[in-house]
Amino acid sequence: MNQLTRLLEAALFSAAHPLGMAELRTLEPAATPEEIRAALDELRDIYQNGGHGVELVELADGFQIVTRREFAEQIALAQIIQRPRRLSAAALETLAIIAYRQPVGRSEIEDIRGVAADGVLRLLQERGLIDVVGRSESLGRPLLYGTTPGFLEMLGLRDLNELPRAEELSVALRPPEPATGP
């Protein structure tokens, strides 16, 4: 394996997502695209011909090393992939707003964070941290969200009043005032 191929293998192995040509080039700016191509071909051949358990695949957004499909079931059965996940910053922030402002509708959350919330809401609901707790009386009767007992359990709290600075923060976490005109 030449040095560039080794570098690409290390990078592709450690990357959390497929790497495109542009990213691969930043790894070794001295290398030409042709050299990188050649190194990727070498890596693919080594995995292929050396009978490895992994392979190099080219996806729409770049190259990635993945485990061969034939092993997927055995690995899944052994449950060795499972590991605790941290909530993303977006999910945590949404959860924070719901915790302090419940019951709260999607549009209010979006006003506060300034970004769409549906994906995050679905995730939090799937994870059993929030749930629909009612419908607003306002136009379109939007769903209102609140935290679940599972949420309290994860934090080791007995009830919502044990959230730090509950009163103060439920006031502070308000959507911004609409900007005043000129």
Added chain:
Amino acid sequence: MNQLTRLLEAALFSAAHPLGMAELRTLEPAATPEEIRAALDELRDIYQNGGHGVELVELADGFQIVTRREFAEQIALAQIIQRPRRLSAAALETLAIIAYRQPVGRSEIEDIRGVAADGVLRLLQERGLIDVVGRSESLGRPLLYGTTPGFLEMLGLRDLNELPRAEELSVALRPPEPATGP
């Protein structure tokens, strides 16, 4: 590469944490520990002699494929992975105390280090290395700190038992008591 080696390679690629013998055995219950050992040796040799960008390492109680050190700088520079920032001596000492004495309160940490600990505690908490794990029953019910899964992850450890044990330290863990009472 034999079929077991390929399976182990695929499994080690699928896990972000080291896999111990027990986990590896669940992958292929028919294989003996000796066969698994032999397959791991084969995999290690292939990475070593084939001049790969990754290597198989044996950590305190498990095996893991990791990138070779020589590529760390380039991969980090290309921003494919973010390297954690290094911790100061103060942070490391505080972390050491918490790791061994948890659950432990601030004042005990300050007694051992001889300096105020609040800033360091906040930093370690923000970095997800320690967390509040409870409150002491003593006066003022001070907060008690413990290490998090993120702490283990930073060190590549599976659990706290992998920290050096008392008898491995060159300084006695329980220093001799003063000859006479207070």
Added chain:
Amino acid sequence: MTTFETAEFGGRGSGLGNGTPLNRESRTPNSAVDSGFVVQLEAFSGPLDLLLHLIREQEIEITDIPIAKIAEQFLAAISQLGLNQAAEYLEMAAHLLRIKIQMLLPRPLDDREWEDPRAELVRRLLEYEQIREVANWLARQAEWRSDHFPRGYLPEPPDAPPPPLVFSLPDLMHAVEEVLAGIPRADIHRVVARPLDVEGATRRLRALLETRPQIDFREAVGESPTVADVISTLIAVLEMSRLGEIRLQQAQPFSPVEIVRESVDQAA
């Protein structure tokens, strides 16, 4: 910046502390304290760290510290290192002096009754040194880890239950801070800049042009103009020029813009 601020402590036995490549590189030889040994600044994480450094540097037996000498060196070091403002260091200095005095007191005749005033300090130093050893181990482990990246991409196992979640109250509170930091405050939008005064600028221009047929733009904006003044004048000039009241001319590119009064009848 790139080195661990972890001290390497004295070679004692063959424990984990040995073979540590981490030494205190910021301990530059710029401040020799006492005779021959070198301390340096910043890098001490506390009074025990400094004390231990003094002891190890001179290969003093920790259980038999020459307290008078060490106290003196400690005082010299903190004043040289500018640490004599820090309460923790002063407290330790006072403690050392107290031990020094206790050592001078006559011992009781029955030696068994005598309690070594240094005992508690020795206990603390040993305990601290042990923590230091663990801290070094942690640093090495973290260093190794940060040079050997694990697999980054984690495939979701098909049909497996979602992985367990970890999150905690501090995570939530951190998120609260993030949200609060992201909420634009209403008063940021209320720009209280001085309003433009185009009318005033127009009046001033007309007054100036009454006295002279031609002025340059710099005169027009007046002395020490604000941004609002410049913009007001510019708008006034453009408006007056549009109305044919004035004409703008430039002798050559980049030379000052001259404002020239048009004939009176046109301006009317």
